[in-house]
Amino acid sequence: MLRVFLTAxxxxxxxxxxxxxxxxxxxxxxTPIAGFSAPFVFGRFAVxxxxxxxxxxxxxxxxxxxxxxxxxxxQVSCATCHMQALAFTDGLAKSPALSGGELEFSSMSxxxxxxxxERFFWDGRATSLEAQALMPIQHPDEMDQDLDALITELQAxxxxxxxxxxxxxxxxxxxxxxxxSTFMRxxxxxxxxxxxxxxxxxxxxxxxxxGRKLFMAHPDTKVSLRGGNCIDCHSQFLTxxxxxxxxxxxxxxxxxxxxxxxxxxxxxGNPAHKGFFKxxxxxxxxxxxxxxxxxxxxxxxxxxxxxxxxxxxSDTLSPxxxxxxxxxxxxxxxxxxxxxxxxxxxxxxxxxxLTDEGFLTNTQFSNPFEGDG
Amino acid sequence: xxxxxxxQSVLFGAGLLMVGLTPAQSQTREESQGMVLLRGLPxxxxxxxxxxxxxxxxxxxxxxxxxxxxxxxxxxxxxxxYYSPNGRLYSTGLDPSCSLAEIGLxxxxxxxxxxxxxxxxxxxxxxxxxxxxxxxxxxxxxxxVTFMGGTGGxxxxxxxxxxxxxxxxxKIIEARKSQVGEGEPYIMYPHGISAFDDRMxxxxxxHPDMTTGVGNVLTIIDLNTLEPIQNIVxxxxxxxxxxxxxxxxxxxxxxxHADIEPAILANTMFGFETWKIPYDADSKTFGEAEVIYSGxxxxxxxxxxxxxxxxxxxxxxxxxxxxxxxELAALPELVSSGPDIVADPGAHHMIFFTSAxxxxxxxxxxxxxxxxxxxxxxxxDVDFIADLxxxxxTIHDLETGERIAEVxxxxxxxxxxxxxxxxxxxxxxxxx
Numbered sequence: 001m002l003r004v005f006l007t008a009x010x011x012x013x014x015x016x017x018x019x020x021x022x023x024x025x026x027x028x029x030x031t032p033i034a035g036f037s038a039p040f041v042f043g044r045f046a047v048x049x050x051x052x053x054x055x056x057x058x059x060x061x062x063x064x065x066x067x068x069x070x071x072x073x074x075q076v077s078c079a080t081c082h083m084q085a086l087a088f089t090d091g092l093a094k095s096p097a098l099s100g101g102e103l104e105f106s107s108m109s110x111x112x113x114x115x116x117x118e119r120f121f122w123d124g125r126a127t128s129l130e131a132q133a134l135m136p137i138q139h140p141d142e143m144d145q146d147l148d149a150l151i152t153e154l155q156a157x158x159x160x161x162x163x164x165x166x167x168x169x170x171x172x173x174x175x176x177x178x179x180x181s182t183f184m185r186x187x188x189x190x191x192x193x194x195x196x197x198x199x200x201x202x203x204x205x206x207x208x209x210x211g212r213k214l215f216m217a218h219p220d221t222k223v224s225l226r227g228g229n230c231i232d233c234h235s236q237f238l239t240x241x242x243x244x245x246x247x248x249x250x251x252x253x254x255x256x257x258x259x260x261x262x263x264x265x266x267x268x269g270n271p272a273h274k275g276f277f278k279x280x281x282x283x284x285x286x287x288x289x290x291x292x293x294x295x296x297x298x299x300x301x302x303x304x305x306x307x308x309x310x311x312x313x314s315d316t317l318s319p320x321x322x323x324x325x326x327x328x329x330x331x332x333x334x335x336x337x338x339x340x341x342x343x344x345x346x347x348x349x350x351x352x353x354l355t356d357e358g359f360l361t362n363t364q365f366s367n368p369f370e371g372d373g
Numbered sequence: 374x375x376x377x378x379x380x381q382s383v384l385f386g387a388g389l390l391m392v393g394l395t396p397a398q399s400q401t402r403e404e405s406q407g408m409v410l411l412r413g414l415p416x417x418x419x420x421x422x423x424x425x426x427x428x429x430x431x432x433x434x435x436x437x438x439x440x441x442x443x444x445x446x447x448x449x450x451x452x453x454x455y456y457s458p459n460g461r462l463y464s465t466g467l468d469p470s471c472s473l474a475e476i477g478l479x480x481x482x483x484x485x486x487x488x489x490x491x492x493x494x495x496x497x498x499x500x501x502x503x504x505x506x507x508x509x510x511x512x513x514x515x516x517x518v519t520f521m522g523g524t525g526g527x528x529x530x531x532x533x534x535x536x537x538x539x540x541x542x543x544k545i546i547e548a549r550k551s552q553v554g555e556g557e558p559y560i561m562y563p564h565g566i567s568a569f570d571d572r573m574x575x576x577x578x579x580h581p582d583m584t585t586g587v588g589n590v591l592t593i594i595d596l597n598t599l600e601p602i603q604n605i606v607x608x609x610x611x612x613x614x615x616x617x618x619x620x621x622x623x624x625x626x627x628x629x630h631a632d633i634e635p636a637i638l639a640n641t642m643f644g645f646e647t648w649k650i651p652y653d654a655d656s657k658t659f660g661e662a663e664v665i666y667s668g669x670x671x672x673x674x675x676x677x678x679x680x681x682x683x684x685x686x687x688x689x690x691x692x693x694x695x696x697x698x699x700e701l702a703a704l705p706e707l708v709s710s711g712p713d714i715v716a717d718p719g720a721h722h723m724i725f726f727t728s729a730x731x732x733x734x735x736x737x738x739x740x741x742x743x744x745x746x747x748x749x750x751x752x753x754d755v756d757f758i759a760d761l762x763x764x765x766x767t768i769h770d771l772e773t774g775e776r777i778a779e780v781x782x783x784x785x786x787x788x789x790x791x792x793x794x795x796x797x798x799x800x801x802x803x804x805x
Binding site: 037038043044202203 | 403459460461478479480481482483484486537538539540628
């Protein structure tokens, strides 16, 4: 009897050991994202062939995104400045810098990054999401982490070794970038009231519909067309900047030539790009205050005041903004849309339809280290 | 007519102007992909289907069906595709059980467009759906659909007015010739549709059975009241000894080009002519109808579709299978802007796009209605129409008209091709 028991025990140990070795030796598992479906109207998107969307990469990326061990002091995670409830912004004009003071730009929301402009950061300094992902980690005022030290830390974690193995094979900085990119690519917001309107599921209120029409129209007094001119920079469905070339960057009249920051020019070296910043998505805009690249406007009303009567002319100001005027005959000596208060409120009402509560509370995007994540 | 807006605001998705593409971007370009409605050919035992086909001759996938959903349970196929201003895809249909449908589109995790299926909509008995356009009546936007069979009968025909959100019928605009008084406006076998300000125009084409009756008028509808208010006869020569059968119509208007004086243009399928009816927007009156293009004089027949680009108007002629091109700014006069694009018999619908290398192209679908080809023993009762089915989409250089390539759907897929539309049509405004 004892011999039988021992034989069985040895067999179990051998089998378990073999499974462990086999599991560690086998290549990554690429499980397609279950039930993935994106709105057709959002348009084409491309995922890098060497980083397809998989469940394993998403799970790893989600853990990394929320893990403060990605920072040098083990206190700052990506989520510190990108909070889900705030559409992955932080509610601050500029995030605090590790060395004191504040960072140069406002924290950008992370929404629908599969579409729109393929340069990242306000000034477009990253040409892929994978390139973008490692920059804040290494930035001395953001997460201040040495990549070699980070990889050593991650390799010391059995959980991470397992997740990296399943997703990509090995623990490496490249695969950190890939996993974070996959997580960010999956942050799809497509169930706002506007989305449901587009699918024919709900109606907008009269004020929201008025705002939608104004949003989509470039004013033309010759044919009595009033417009908010928003769509000239924020595309119809995604409400983000345009994808092709550098169309997704613009100077929207915030500063004079004397005060104009470099913006995209710092990346391209082209003086025509001075003061150009990335046109952000307006999805969930109601929860991402303060606004603009430097967070100078506290409310959507302030934003609309800027476009309505506060445009500052500079050499690189967008001509689409410069010429958009609903009442050019008014001759007020200022540049702006000159819409009525009702029209302004209608556009804000439409912007509020872009809030996607399901996205802001989706547990798949939440902190996996909390609750049952 | 399908008229491409110039406005930058609507060029976002279709990406008609592709510049500076990186190799990665080139792999994901979609404007060369066509949404097509394919008809199963009875002698070849194939089913009708909706499909996405690659039409860029420079692509390794040229001519391939990238996605396809078949319709084995529907006797007659879907007919014409239209995108709503909100990006929803609709199709009219020839089968009484599915005269109007909404087509579901999505994308998988690689970004590949996927046809999910289609839902037949309740038309409240209106059959043989033809053209769709979205227009406003008293400040409210509706989807207007012409039903050539209307609610049935020898002089049927209706314009269905649908709620743009729920797809429910709001009103059926119907006025049978046999029921209205002498000289009162009627609607019969409507097919083409177009509108300007508060005036809509539909054509009176032909009874769906192709034998019971043929029309020869345009019907003007007051968009304020949604009632027909006037008929305009467009008939002159009768080369086939049939009534003229006006088919597609375009309300040329200044928002297409600032220089355009408003006027209706109408093609007569059996008169082989293009007509012009001037419109005075101030008095809301139409001038005298006149022929501005004679197919008999120019040796062309069966003029069909109006399509527009930024600066040109294109009109397809089923025989001999050519697309003629005109200066957009000169409308409503037809001033040639270049030599004919020589396609195939049945030249009909078309799309415009750029190749991967940036070459401007036009793809022409060459089937009148694919009723069959007598030479192949496909069923048809109208031999004249049977000659108008090449079963091809031909691809041409847009500037020179040079024929670059073709996809023969009958040879490759044992099917005919009834319609083509750009894969992502939100960059277009459709006005038949």
